[in-house]
Amino acid sequence: MMIVRKILWIGLFASSLSITTCSTTLAQGKLGVAREVVEQLARKFSKEVADEGVEKLTARVQAVLVRTGDEGAQAIQRIGPRAVGILESSGDEITSAAKLLAKHGDEAIEVLNSPVRRSLLTTLGDDAGEVLVKHGVVAEKVLTASGAPAAKALANLSSQNARRLVMLADDAGTATLASNTDLLALFARYGDRAMDFVWRNKLALSTGTVLAAFLANPEPFLDGTLQLAESGLDSLTTNVAKPIAEKIGNNTQWTLVLLAALLCGSLLIYFRKPRKTPETTSKS
16 A cells, blocks of 8 residues: 555656646746747837846746737737736736737737626637727627627628617517627628628518528528518418418308398398488378
8 A cells, every 4th residue: 555655646646747848848838938929029128128127128028928929929919018017917817818918019909908807708718809899999898798609790890780780689679680699690600691681671581480480591581582561461361360260261150150141131231221300200
């Protein structure tokens, strides 16, 4: 038993030593990259680098690069020394933040400086970051309400149609459209083409049967080969009128119906027939 314990302790110690060695090697490797990055910063942001000091800034950049890799270096080179502070304060989302800054530069700073948007980035990942950079505050409400499907939809919509999606969500009569995952998937697939159609027909689509018909086969509607009104009429005929007619046809006793019709006709003729009044009788 003692031998087994010793073997386990030796294995654990070796693993810890290996991890420590790898971490040290990684940090040392990033030190050279950090020095190169700071040298580049010194040429563009000489005052900021001088104010903090080359060695101190190099140590901070090195710590960031250990966690972010190439994206962190690209972000710092693109934005400057302030990117180091932004990445340091990004917590567990430092990798996503580095990607966003490296790709979008200053446009991504507003996303990372907002607690609400950072929370969405944490919850929904890189897709949310892209959408927040593209649409800004407009996207926050829809992302918060509908999550990942909304992120994919907004990524494929123009600024105007992103605002339309928010307006759908704000209107009680159309709010269900903005949160419908099938419809959001349609926006992700067809983009502005789908939103333009939905916006023009939002009131009709708020009816469940009409929306179902559209979602089942959207192409003819988007191409203009099928009108939504026609679909609604067909749906009404199929789902309401036809079952009623069939029920009547199956269950009605036609002899009774015929007798009732004759009785109604006789009564109608009787009451419409001119009758003599007392005044007419006295005159005659």
